[in-house]
Amino acid sequence: MKFLTLIAGVSLSFVAGTAQAHDDHCAAVAASVDDAGFADQVTVTCDDSHAFITSDTYPDHEKMTGIVGTNEQVPVPGEYAAPIILEPTLGNTPLTRDAALGVAVNGVPIYDYTAGGEMTEADLAHHQAEHDTVQTEQLDACGGHAGRGDDYHYHAEPTCMIQEMANVGDDAIIGWAFDGFPIYGDNNPDGTTIAEGDLGVCNGQIDDLFGYRYHTSEDAPYIVQCLMGEVPDFDALPRVRPLSVAGGGGAEPGIPPRGGVEDLVFTENEEGSRSMDYTYEGESYYIRYAPSGTSGCYQFETRTVTNGGEVSSGERCR
Incomplete structure (x- = not known):
């Protein structure tokens, strides 16, 4: 043709x-x-x-x-x-x-x-x-x-x-x-x-x-x-499947902190542990995660502006 x-x-x-x-x-x-x-x-x-x-x-x-x-x-x-x-x-x-x-x-x-x-x-x-x-x-x-x-x-x-x-x-x-x-x-x-x-x-x-x-x-x-x-x-056309909280539900979508953050650094090691650290209005925040024992899942610990600075943890999976 x-x-x-x-x-x-x-x-x-x-x-x-x-x-x-x-x-x-x-x-x-x-x-x-x-x-x-x-x-x-x-x-x-x-x-x-x-x-x-x-x-x-x-x-x-x-x-x-x-x-x-x-x-x-x-x-x-x-x-x-x-x-x-x-x-x-x-x-x-x-x-x-x-x-x-x-x-x-x-x-x-x-x-x-x-x-x-x-x-x-x-x-x-x-x-x-x-x-x-x-x-x-x-x-x-x-x-x-x-x-x-x-x-x-x-x-x-x-x-x-x-x-x-x-x-x-x-x-x-x-x-x-x-x-x-x-x-x-x-x-x-x-x-x-x-x-x-x-x-x-x-x-x-x-x-x-x-x-x-x-x-x-x-x-x-x-x-x-x-x-x-x-x-x-x-x-x-495909989309990447979002992470979901183990046992059901999804993570709350992130909302950019007003005015942006400072000193954001992302690090990772050979074992697959990762961390994103940054400051906002003088306070330190982070998202840390590593592979859990379940395929496609990661154990998270977070302190974000979105969740009001509270420390939370849990497993999230694809």
Whole structure:
């Protein structure tokens, strides 16, 4: 089947629906992970329609340290299989969601730049300054943080991951959007600068090899903020399962302390014990957790602004 799409006055013609296109795209996804040096952390499998990048969403680079606008959530590993369409097709309407739009080659989910819920199509055309995770200092130096599901994910360029990549460079694919199109860094794959106005509303442009590609950028929206490709099973795209209190119930969602916190530091050791420590209005707070004896569960001890500074403890599980 041949698709013909018109975007920004550019006619794009490419062949899809063939076994060759399917196999080549599967191989491209697998190669992007392997070439970057993350094959020991991430697995790639393919079926008839998707490549699946499977990971625990927990990168080995520094995390969380330096965040000011904390939501008092912490990163906890959780199995995640990100589906990448193998025969991508450009659509007519940008797709948005209040969850991941793609995945980095190290297996960490990629969200849009906001933290205010799903954007409308009208929102895409205007900078959402009050929800901008960069400007509100909700991100660490690596472009990520832990969300409401206590899962680590990126909202901007994954700088620390890029520094770790074995094939770091303008032509290296740093991730994949769920519509099947690749994500590159701030420049074109040939190393040239992206001209002002070349990137569309989703922070992407036409690509000769894949049909379309997304980019990171110094200014908002920083990374993919919507999907230009068709995603037939869009409502079924995965979400990381939030932690729940052992025996039932869920943890109260974190609310960023007014004005932000100071001196936030995240540490962990080889045994898997982790701690996020910070101060707020002169008081010390912390979230400490370590694997319990139950698979997928962690023993927590917390003193947070959200719970009024009371010390609490208990087991939480995926």
